[in-house]
Amino acid sequence: MPPAAQRTRKVAVVGVSLSDCGRVDMATPYALHAQAARRALADSGLDRSVVDGFASAGLGTLAPVEVAEYLGLRPTWLDSTAVGGSTWEVMAAHAADAIAAGHARAVLLVYGSTARADIRAGRRTSNLSFGARGPLQFEVPYGHTLVAKYAMAARRHMHEYGTTLEQLADIAVQARINAGHNPDAMFREPITIDDVLSGPMIADPFTKLHCCIRSDGGCAVLLAAEEYVPDTAKPPVWVLGSGTAVSHTTMSEWEDFTVSPAAASGRAAFARAGVRPSDIDVAELYDAFTYMTLVTLEDLGFCAKGEGGAFAAKGRLTRDGELPTNTDGGGLSACHPGMRGLFLLVEAVRQLRGEAGERQVRKAGGRLPELAVASGTGGWFCSAGTVVLGRG
Numbered sequence: 565m566p567p568a569a570q571r572t573r574k575v576a577v578v579g580v581s582l583s584d585c586g587r588v589d590m591a592t593p594y595a596l597h598a599q600a601a602r603r604a605l606a607d608s609g610l611d612r613s614v615v616d617g618f619a620s621a622g623l624g625t626l627a628p629v630e631v632a633e634y635l636g637l638r639p640t641w642l643d644s645t646a647v648g649g650s651t652w653e654v655m656a657a658h659a660a661d662a663i664a665a666g667h668a669r670a671v672l673l674v675y676g677s678t679a680r681a682d683i684r685a686g687r688r689t690s691n692l693s694f695g696a697r698g699p700l701q702f703e704v705p706y707g708h709t710l711v712a713k714y715a716m717a718a719r720r721h722m723h724e725y726g727t728t729l730e731q732l733a734d735i736a737v738q739a740r741i742n743a744g745h746n747p748d749a750m751f752r753e754p755i756t757i758d759d760v761l762s763g764p765m766i767a768d769p770f771t772k773l774h775c776c777i778r779s780d781g782g783c784a785v786l787l788a789a790e791e792y793v794p795d796t797a798k799p800p801v802w803v804l805g806s807g808t809a810v811s812h813t814t815m816s817e818w819e820d821f822t823v824s825p826a827a828a829s830g831r832a833a834f835a836r837a838g839v840r841p842s843d844i845d846v847a848e849l850y851d852a853f854t855y856m857t858l859v860t861l862e863d864l865g866f867c868a869k870g871e872g873g874a875f876a877a878k879g880r881l882t883r884d885g886e887l888p889t890n891t892d893g894g895g896l897s898a899c900h901p902g903m904r905g906l907f908l909l910v911e912a913v914r915q916l917r918g919e920a921g922e923r924q925v926r927k928a929g930g931r932l933p934e935l936a937v938a939s940g941t942g943g944w945f946c947s948a949g950t951v952v953l954g955r956g
Contacts, residue, residue, distance in 0.1 A: 579608025648942020653949025743893025807832025
């Protein structure tokens with residue numbers, strides 16, 4: 565494992581926010597970026613002049629320099645990394661290292677998308693196409709869609725380890741239970757395993773409820789150096805460790821369909837934070853499909869390879885379970901505006917601050933959680949970014 569960047573300053577998340585989410589028909593992606601950014605700055609209590617770093621990426625054509633201009637920012641540190649849904653955990657790692665090394669004071673990460681509204685209006689500005697250039701040209705003629713690639717991986721896990729459809733469906737059921745405690749979730753009505761299994765088939769073995777919802781929305785996260793923490797409005801949530809990894813683009817180059825790059829990013833993040841998976845109180849994992857949750861639990865070390873189905877059963881992932889996971893309802897029930905990685909960081913911070921309302925996780929004696937992990941996945945397990953966060 566390569567050594568982490570030399571850190572001379574501690575780095576904290578000092579502001580988080582969501583824009584309007586769910587069904588937002590009248591906003592533009594720029595407007596959602598701006599709304600989320602204003603709210604995150606207000607949440608932090610810091611003045612906008614402190615922000616000298618900016619990170620943004622999105623579906624469609626919004627470039628970070630355009631978004632920064634729209635927000636009235638003139639950053640001297642910029643990140644436009646784009647690796648799919650894990651982009652934001654990767655950006656958070658980059659930003660934390662930059663702040664620690666003195667290259668920036670405070671970095672704003674922001675995202676906004678009208679993915680749902682674009683489809684309804686017949687616009688193609690927010691799509692999930694990765695094109696047909698380069699190596700992908702050899703797969704495209706066979707009709708492999710993004711969902712089909714996840715479905716293939718799920719079938720392989722089922723074949724090798726005996727994972728069942730019922731176990732995968734239970735992950736969707738538990739996500740919906742968590743969403744039921746979240747007034748901002750797009751879908752809150754309870755569902756059953758039978759509801760998941762009997763739904764319309766999307767890509768075998770995934771029925772509709774195995775797949776994420778399509779929503780509009782945005783969010784923002786502000787990271788700052790430790791010397792600004794005394795001036796913030798909320799308790800800091802510290803960045804303890806991070807890791808990033810990439811795997812493949814073409815399915816033929818994926819060595820093992822049952823192992824995601826989170827196995828590498830998670831190992832690095834936990835080692836750099838000096839904690840173990842068993843120390844984690846709350847997990848926020850990218851869940852565009854139920855299989856993503858299962859395999860990420862395994863690859864982060866919460867259970868052994870092949871045991872994800874049994875591990876996730878019996879309510880373990882709900883707010884009151886042994887490992888509360890995707891406590892806002894996740895991409896399966898709360899929101900999924902094209903790329904969801906930044907939402908994982910927002911929810912992790914809110915849980916550690918004790919700001920999650922009805923869905924707030926409590927430890928024995930009513931204590932707040934101490935440690936959280938956010939792990940994003942990009943493409944079809946092409947990339948991963950993992951961030952460990954802590955209170956105090």
